Amino acid sequence: MRRWFSKEKRRASAERRYLENTVATYEGICFCDLSIYKRATDDFVESTKKALDLIKENDSRRFHRIQRFIAYVVNQELVSGGNYDGSLKVCNVDFSFFKVRENFEWYLLQYAGLLVHESTHGLIAARPIPYSRRGHVLKRCALRRRSGSSRGLAVHGS
Numbered sequence: 001m002r003r004w005f006s007k008e009k010r011r012a013s014a015e016r017r018y019l020e021n022t023v024a025t026y027e028g029i030c031f032c033d034l035s036i037y038k039r040a041t042d043d044f045v046e047s048t049k050k051a052l053d054l055i056k057e058n059d060s061r062r063f064h065r066i067q068r069f070i071a072y073v074v075n076q077e078l079v080s081g082g083n084y085d086g087s088l089k090v091c092n093v094d095f096s097f098f099k100v101r102e103n104f105e106w107y108l109l110q111y112a113g114l115l116v117h118e119s120t121h122g123l124i125a126a127r128p129i130p131y132s133r134r135g136h137v138l139k140r141c142a143l144r145r146r147s148g149s150s151r152g153l154a155v156h157g158s
Contacts, residue, residue, distance in 0.1 A: 015088055018072045026052055028067060034076040035095070044075045044095045051112040062116045069122025070115070082114045084121035091118040 021032045024045045031048055033041045056063040071089035078094040085092065093114065098107040 011087060018074065018088070018090070022072075024049070027056075029070055030072045032072055032074045034074055036077060040095055041075075043100055047095070047098065047100050047108060047111060048073055048115075051108055051115055054108065054112050055116060059116075062119070065123055066115055066119040069119045069126070073115070082118055084118040086122055086125045089122060091115060093118075 017034070018030065018032045021034055022030045023033050023041055024031045026049050029052070031045055033044060035041075052063070052066065055066065069086075069089055070091045072091070074090055074092045075095045076092060077096070078092060080094070081097040082091060082093040084090070093111075098111050100107045100111075
């Protein structure tokens with residue numbers, strides 16, 4: 001059975017949607033708001049910039065990983081807090097999970113950790129790890145080891 005649209009056309013359509021809904025950029029990373037109600041767009045942009053600043057100040061290696069593997073940070077309703085789509089280097093987040101107005105420092109650290117974690121999915125996908133039981137175990141171990149545990153991060157100026 002033929003598909004209506006080729007993979008390239010679907011990719012171009014998705015990328016156009018992200019570009020049309022870009023609300024800010026930071027160091028080459030676009031922030032897009034695809035949430036239904038767009039209630040917290042300003043908080044999403046401000047918190048994403050502060051989370052990236054926090055990572056950049058404390059761990060330049062992980063910040064460069066984010067720059068390499070995340071082209072778009074997209075705020076939209078999800079079942080979980082976030083996920084990664086490697087086809088367009090998209091980090092999808094549900095910003096409503098992060099109650100930054102209630103406890104700014106705690107949620108900022110959690111959000112920064114999510115960005116590092118999702119970029120690590122991109123790093124692992126770029127490596128030739130075969131998808132098998134062994135590969136699944138390797139991937140899980142690598143995510144534990146490399147995911148931005150927020151122990152080394154310090155929030156300044158809040």
